[in-house]
Amino acid sequence: MAKQFEHLLSSVTIAAGSVQLKHRVVMAPMTRTRNDPLTYAPRQINALYYSQRTSEGGLLIAEATAVSASAEGYLRAPGMYTEAHIDGWKLVTGAVHAKGGFIFSQLFHAGRVSHSHLLPEDVSPVAPSAVKAEGYAHTKLGKFPFEEPRALETQEIAGIVKDFALAATRAVEEAGFDGIELHAGNGYLLQEFLAKKTNLRTDHYGGSIPNRARFVLEVVDACVAAVGAKRVAIKLQQGATFSDLVEPEDDSLAQLAYLGPQLQKRNLAYVCMSSLNYDPYYKFLGLEKPNFETDVFQYFRKHYQGTLMVNGGLSPQVADRYVEEGTADLACFAIFFIANANLVALLAAGKELNLGGWDTKIWYGPQDPADDEKYYTDWPFVDPNDPIAK
Numbered sequence: 001m002a003k004q005f006e007h008l009l010s011s012v013t014i015a016a017g018s019v020q021l022k023h024r025v026v027m028a029p030m031t032r033t034r035n036d037p038l039t040y041a042p043r044q045i046n047a048l049y050y051s052q053r054t055s056e057g058g059l060l061i062a063e064a065t066a067v068s069a070s071a072e073g074y075l076r077a078p079g080m081y082t083e084a085h086i087d088g089w090k091l092v093t094g095a096v097h098a099k100g101g102f103i104f105s106q107l108f109h110a111g112r113v114s115h116s117h118l119l120p121e122d123v124s125p126v127a128p129s130a131v132k133a134e135g136y137a138h139t140k141l142g143k144f145p146f147e148e149p150r151a152l153e154t155q156e157i158a159g160i161v162k163d164f165a166l167a168a169t170r171a172v173e174e175a176g177f178d179g180i181e182l183h184a185g186n187g188y189l190l191q192e193f194l195a196k197k198t199n200l201r202t203d204h205y206g207g208s209i210p211n212r213a214r215f216v217l218e219v220v221d222a223c224v225a226a227v228g229a230k231r232v233a234i235k236l237q238q239g240a241t242f243s244d245l246v247e248p249e250d251d252s253l254a255q256l257a258y259l260g261p262q263l264q265k266r267n268l269a270y271v272c273m274s275s276l277n278y279d280p281y282y283k284f285l286g287l288e289k290p291n292f293e294t295d296v297f298q299y300f301r302k303h304y305q306g307t308l309m310v311n312g313g314l315s316p317q318v319a320d321r322y323v324e325e326g327t328a329d330l331a332c333f334a335i336f337f338i339a340n341a342n343l344v345a346l347l348a349a350g351k352e353l354n355l356g357g358w359d360t361k362i363w364y365g366p367q368d369p370a371d372d373e374k375y376y377t378d379w380p381f382v383d384p385n386d387p388i389a390k
């Protein structure tokens with residue numbers, strides 16, 4: 001009889017031979033807002049959280065991490081721009097490497113979904129254009145509606161590109177990460193440039209798809225120049241409904257058709273294609289049907305033949321099928337990793353998974369930092385070899 005998840009649990013080498021994986025089950029980036037309340041640096045508790053979720057020869061992607069103080073978007077979400085951040089991340093990368101795992105840092109700029117109360121000197125958030133998002137920011141002073149962002153001047157953009165490259169260098173050379181993943185999803189700055197709805201620019205960063213993709217590719221190229229292509233990856237996200245950035249399907253697909261070959265020729269460690277089109281996610285979100293008719297993974301695969309990671313509402317069964325049919329090389333899971341720290345061992349042993357991670361109330365940090373371990377590092381551990389455990 002064929003082994004369950006045999007494709008997902010097979011080995012693969014990525015990133016020009018530098019990351020040798022024993023399986024293809026990757027932990028997706030998850031903001032859990034439990035970093036140091038003052039410095040937002042990771043601490044021992046965060047190192048423990050990542051260490052618990054490390055398997056030998058497994059890959060983890062750390063939570064979205066601000067490239068500069070002006071890139072911040074969430075209370076107690078980490079950065080990569082102070083000595084305290086670097087020292088904190090060393091605890092995390094050291095713990096993951098000690099268990100034989102690999103870890104990439106996800107670098108981001110929150111763009112319009114930040115708030116002046118989260119940014120230095122109370123300045124407005126920045127974005128490609130002054131298009132306000134619906135929704136709320138959680139700041140030190142409480143919950144406030146998103147503000148109208150300030151449209152970036154053309155000559156300011158190069159400075160943000162540099163911030164990404166510097167953060168990439170710090171992540172790899174100082175904090176000990178195996179690579180970085182650029183966050184071009186969730187309606188943050190990189191995706192805001194790609195999307196028609198948020199990019200109304202008339203300079204060479206707006207208008208046509210190549211123009212809207214220019215900033216993203218400049219960031220990719222600057223990071224490649226800083227740390228090398230095999231240490232750079234990117235997460236794209238289409239068909240999602242996050243941060244008030246729902247895009248029309250035809251334009252999203254056209255973006256992917258353009259970005260696929262552009263990213264392929266850059267020979268990155270991987271591209272993560274994330275979409276929320278899949279069961280059970282859209283049901284969980286209360287949507288009646290997927291946002292897109294097209295299978296975004298299969299579509300993107302036609303335009304990109306490099307290392308491809310898929311993500312978004314995937315069950316291990318569905319992910320295994322995508323690997324088997326050659327659509328995906330890797331699959332990353334977020335919610336399953338919350339309550340199943342040793343997810344890979346549980347899948348290999350055919351154990352039932354704990355679905356506690358689907359409770360949205362436990363995703364983000366508690367009001368009182370004294371409770372940080374709750375729903376974070378305190379999930380019951382199921383021994384995969386215990387014959388009595390399901």
Ligand SMILES: Cc1cc2nc3c(=O)[nH]c(=O)nc-3n(C[C@H](O)[C@H](O)[C@H](O)COP(=O)(O)O)c2cc1C
Binds near residue numbers: 029064185186274336
């Ligand atoms: C609590 C939580 C925090 C998240 N934070 C991030 C993040 O920091 N960066 C990111 O790219 N995606 C983030 N996501 C999205 C996940 O990486 C992933 O794309 C999404 O949950 C779909 O995957 P899943 O169905 O396996 O959970 C987060 C998801 C959850 C549940």
